[in-house]
Amino acid sequence: MDPPAAEVLHYSDEEQSSTLLLQLHKLRAESILTDVILCAGRTEIPCHRNVLASSSAYFRAMFCNGFRETRQTKVDMKGVGPVILTSIVDYVYTGLISIGLDNVLHLMQAASMLQFGRLFEACSRFLQSQLRPDNCLSMFRLSDLMNCDSLRKKAKEMAMESFTDVSSSEDLCELSLQELMGYLEDDSLCAQEEEVFETLVAWIRHDPISRRGTISNLFKKVRLRHLHPTYLFQFIANDPLIQSSTLCTEIIESVRRLMFSIGTRSIRDFVVDFKPLWAAPRRCSHDDTLVVVGGRRNNELTSREALVFDEKKQKWQRLTKLPVRLYKASHVALHSILYVLGGLITNTSSSQVSRTVYTLSLKTNQWRTAEPMLEPRFAHQTVSYLHFIFVLGGLGSDRQLTAGVERYNSMFNQWEAVAPMPETVLYPAVATTNQRIYMFGGQDATHDPVRLIQVYHIGRNMWCTMENRTVKNVSAPAVVLDETIYIIGGYTRRVMAYDTEANRFVKCANLKERRMHHAATGLNNKLYVTGGRYVSGHDAIEDTDAFECFDPKTDTWTCKGRLPFKLFDHGCLTLTCVTQNWKKS
Template sequence: MVSLRARGGNFLGEQDSPGISGCHRSKARMDEVLPDGLLFKDHNFCSDLLRQLNGLRQSRILTDVCICAGSWEIPCHRNVLASSSPYFRAMFCSNFRESSEAKVQLKGIASLALEQVVAYVYTGEAHITAGNVLPLMEAASMLQYPRLFEACSSYLQGQLAPSNCLGMIRLSEVLSCETLKRKATEVALTCFPEVAASADLKELRALELRDYLGDDGLCGEEEKVFEALMAWVRHDLQARKRYLQELLQQVRLQYIHPAFFHHFMAGDTLLQSSPACRDFLEAARRHVFSACGASAPDCRPLWHGPPRSSYQDFLVLVGGRKDNQQTTRDVLLYSTRTGEWHSLAQLPARLYKASAVALHRSIYVLGGMAVSAGHSPVSRAVYIFSLKLNRWHMGEPLLAARYSHSSATHRNFIFAIGGLGDRQELLGSMERYDSVHNVWERVASMPVGVLHPAVAVKDQRLYLFGGEDTMQSPVRLIQVYHLSRNSWFKMETRMVKNVCGPAALLGERIVIVGGYTRRILAYDPQSNKFVKCADMKDRRMHHGAAVMGNKLYVTGGRRLTTDCSIEDSASFDCYDPQTDTWTSQGQLPHTLFDHACLTLQCVPSVSTHS
């Protein structure tokens, strides 16, 4: 047997050969020790071989075919092309005539793109630029070089912008490039306001625009969707007005601000010139923008569709009294997606026991006692907050100054109920705000004036549960206001004994949340019956409650301890009606009570994340 070990050293000498030492060896070799020896792996060999083949091609040595684009001829090796692509394998390894021709003409490919593809085959490199990406991508697709095709796609994805994403979607469909289509569609949906202003939108075909505006993921307010479709129609009015009715149905009218509908849609001359559009808008007005709505069953699906998936629910806490019981101007926002609290623009004034409601993606803060040095008048002021702009502005004032009152919304209306007046008198009056015409009007007064009842609206009726009288005694009543009839009736019940506890509509039932008690009651208006739910951990009052995603969130308040003392709370809890259980969501940024707790559903903007 011949020994591989020589005298005084190993087979190569005691030291390694300089050519495979150090870092160079680690890059060129990844040897693998096997039971019967060593598997030598030289990864530079492949690239060296490719370089040598390219040198032979450029010198026209051993080339056996010219592939041509028009008059442009590129000498190649059949075996190299056949090894690199199924397209050329089929061409040269089958019984096609090209397998024996000296020149093969390729139609539909630009000569420069073909030359780049061949260079890629022999070097594994391609220089992709804005000027060559499209013909190169078409050539890579036709000649079946998927990695080069995806490299072109990645380049185009890096160039995506709201101004060109619609064109990219159309290009991706021509090229059957799903990765580019997904990315371009994502930009088109998430950057809708910018895309709507682009020239490309006006060049879409009717079917393309219909699918785009009807997409659930479109991140745009419905007013902007309407404006975009009208701009598209007016860009070529004579050719496009026949699509108006079909496109108008892509606007989810139930989420349009009623003032916008009234002033900009219902009176639009182009829409009014179409009998079908006119009927469509009239049906919308009856079902969505009136106090009570119509009951025609054939129209219900149009007005009860879900919001777009781009809309998110946000919990907003407004005002109240925080640490050390100071009246605060703070506005806090909570996102269930991030689990974080953020501060928004502060209330313009410190307001003691104001009420607040959410309507049309805005918050309305009504009345309250204006807290200032030495003087605290009862206010008629209405402040309106836009989450999109993160800004407050003044609204139409209440007819009567009031605080410690309740408020509720229904369709396009806000109801301000009871409270205390500017002479500390108990108010039994109620007034209603019409957001379409921006006016307050008096409506029927409640049968029994109460403070701090639980309030909710369900099925054309406004319900007041319990509350307290002027002697601070609980009132065991349910008072019901019929919205379309403008009339009240009352029902005595032993079930309610709540004071300073909110109510919320959870599914088909109204849930009364605490109020100097741990008890949670779910009221079914259809059967006029109560169902007891899982108790809260503490006896609570002056807390907030709102529904998001079919769950009830309860914030802050004051709690009665076991020794009957009162403590301010920063608790943040969630009730799941499916499991009838409570879970803690952590803590508020500080203790808080007498605050408004509201749910806003809107398209996220910068202000919702700041």
Template sequence: MLPRGTSSPLCRMNESSPDGLLFNDHDFSSELLRQLNGFRQNSILTDVSICAGAWEVPCHRNVLASSSPYFRAMFCSNFRESSEAKVQLKGVNSMTLDQIVLYVYTGAVHITADNVLPLMEAASMLQYPKLFEACSSYLQSQLTPSNCLGMIRLSEILSCKTLKKKAREVALTYFPEVSASADLKELCALELRDYLGDDGLCGEEEKVFEALMVWIKHDLQARKRYMQDLFRLVRLQYIHPAFFHHFIANDALLQSSPSCQVILETAKRQMFPLYGATSAPDLQPPWHIPPRNSYQDFLILLGGRKDNQQTTRDVLLYNRQTGQWQSLAKLPTRLYKAAAVSLHRSVYVLGGMAVGAQKSVPSHNVYVFSLKLNQWSLGQPMLAARYSHRSTAHKNFIFSIGGIGEGQEVMGSMERFDSICNVWESVASMPVEVLHPAVAVKDQRLYLFGGEDIMQNPVRLIQVYHISRNTWFKMETRMIKNVCAPAVVLGERIVIVGGYTRRILAYDPQSNKFVKCADMKDRRMHHGATVMGNKLYVTGGRRLTTDCTIEDSASFDCYDPETDTWTSQGQLPHKLFDHACLTLQCIPHTSTFP
């Protein structure tokens, strides 16, 4: 008997833990399952045999009934199998039956390439959803561009949504590789339409067109009737004009369809307005459709003076998604005050002063950069060597304007590169020879704003070149006083960005009027500017301080026309001026499929 006033240990425990003790044996259920599996293996207390043909596996009804709704219905209802000693499972082979029973009693099964399909079918029939999804996960891990279309077929047979979703992602992400597989030729018209019309398809439109034509020609008589509807899904406005000109415009199969002819004529008129394509008012392709989601805008900086040292060969890429800068293949040579434009998913670097060890001379060379390959190649050279010139691109043309020539003379000449025919040709010279104007193209007209004359005096002119007519006219204006300033097209207006001033001017070609925008923080010149996502990005340059000294800049700023505000995007990797700054729209390189 406890001494007076002493409580029992049980009472003390209850006082400290009023709800008692919850004991949880984590090993009990697995040990129980292990014991039941041992009973099964030794046919102890087994009361039913599951059969696949002549193959029999002794089991316990209560274990099977507890493991799946399929067996619960079989053994706990008034079905004939509830009282039979042997139960046949149709559509399940002996090896798969063993694996299913092993899974029921152990929760484990080894999935391989040889057994995954019969195991998945059995898991579906016998209602083991986790095993079914495990098989799906294994198949997803085996997906490649060459088998993904077949996997989609399989997922539809098995009603497996997760496998179908993943296989479709692979098909869209690696469409160029998928289009080379034999399975693509076996798609029905609706299935192909589903792919070609998907915004998420990752592949250049040239590949989309090629895939379509391969599919049609595989069974021409049966599939020709689908050609018009499917051809309309090819976004012709994003196809390289040279490819369109050489491989699409005069394709005999497309020409045999009157409806496709109308689409082709409309595309010609949109792509080649200078070539006088005939009018096609009906069935116009939807030219307002944006590029597929796989296309991204990348900001690229090329050359220029780095950290106030000699002209650099560096090429930098900025990814808006990550906010990171990365180095690309360097320019083939040092080029002082070259010009650069983006055209057809490539960068063209034109002329410049070729900086050599012995002598620097103006160049007429053209270098072409492929972001997809991260490689430079030599293009068709310009007619005249020039540097400190301006260049711009429009449709399938590049214009190279003015600059300084081989005799150090200020040039008023302009030449035009036709990317379809791969030739340069002389066009009308500018009315007034100027250096360092702001240049932009809008609505079939090329605009030169300001600049300076040979005496370095600002020129208060807008010089306008009508592209299809090959004629110039000029307008005097007191609003213009820019030198070494870039111009960009932002919406319906041309924006002149600084140029020995903080001022940002937006010019409306329709009304011939200027609107002042929010000023930059600094008076800038020799900087770069480009547009991405309807916002203006300004890079580097030189700035005039309040005491009129000149400093190199590494600033990286963004202007939003919706709010008329500037925000800093951080800093460039280094100070930079007299560089090229442009936007390149392309599909990021997809790494080889593992």
């Protein structure tokens, strides 16, 4: 018989390595078995060559590759001060070192030279913990000097995320032209375009003699398409620096012709150099955010709530409430501002038709009043195009249907009447694209559906009408995606895609129920539909808190959750803001 297999114990002494290092540290302290002395000035530190060579590639090369230091009993450590050298040798033997503001730079330099990688990164982490908006630019420069990628990355991130604070720091004015251009052209910069312009102007005025000639190159980094027209044409255009540059004035004039020559000019008509400037996208730090406002809540009170959807957390969060309760007001977004126009004021004992305009910016999360409409109205429709807001139809102060249309010019803060609708309708689906406003269906004064498409040419101030048997909607929203208009429901389950060029409807996937008085918006190339009323299986009209998404590419609907409460006749809009800026208010 074979002898039984011998049992084997694989012993692992976890304390051996640390104990060994501590014993070596004691031997060094007593200069026992030490074979080299590191010198810094008048400071001499006895060490063991094998310990140093095992701790760093620098010392390994020094003592193991036949250099003269292999035979020397004393090695002069040039470039390293006595205190720093003592700290590093202690670190080699104990793994412990104190890093503070008074020594971090010297430690980092020594760790880099002596090739202590983990110590170098520890210094980097310490500096990262000290990052603030007022020092991140100098830290970024330091990271270049130290060739420290981890510090460079964190300093750049802070500069991008806190640019509003960074732009007012003294360090920004000390940047070179190339450094400043690098920040301003970065898609991840968290700043409004107005801030970008003000930053470059402040940088030039810090040293006007040598920097004045840079205005043309810097101005190209401002994404003009995303500036408020009033700021561009009244503030920027009149700035002496801009006026001193022929190229800058040509660019602004190109924008002016594009925005004010509606219907007669296009981007193709302008200077070649201007086209990529106009096409520049919003910065990545600008989020398109879905906002729901107003409406009728749980079929009881008219709601003052304003809600914003947090895409990352998949939750609704509340914004500042509307100042008053407004029944059947209209809602529109322009230049990242939410407008609530008109409506029936229900706060008072006797309802009153309003012509007041309220605005909300996610940047401030505060409601303000804007220039009021020419006429009070409610149950009307509103759309925006370029720097204009158009208000169409609805019910006037006499509670009668009106065909009146008025236009708000955000550039001059003025309202003006334009050509009235050919056919007076209530609750049509309205959308704007390609310099035209399209109005689908609705109902007449006798509550009969109108099978009509009414088209308003913005540049010509003219209407035309087209009869179409496919049009069959009342109280339905319309949304534009990729120049296609989607009409969603309206006392029907149907979703229709309208090709404006071909004057052709294409049927899309149906809604789950017959839906009306709901709201919709476009976000990230998809349609989002919120709330409304629907016809149940018992032909009863009920309110809903549904929150659904339609993907035109797959022609499918998906549930996105629920609104915090049932809601109809509300606004659902897409607002653009600097990432999470509204949370700071």
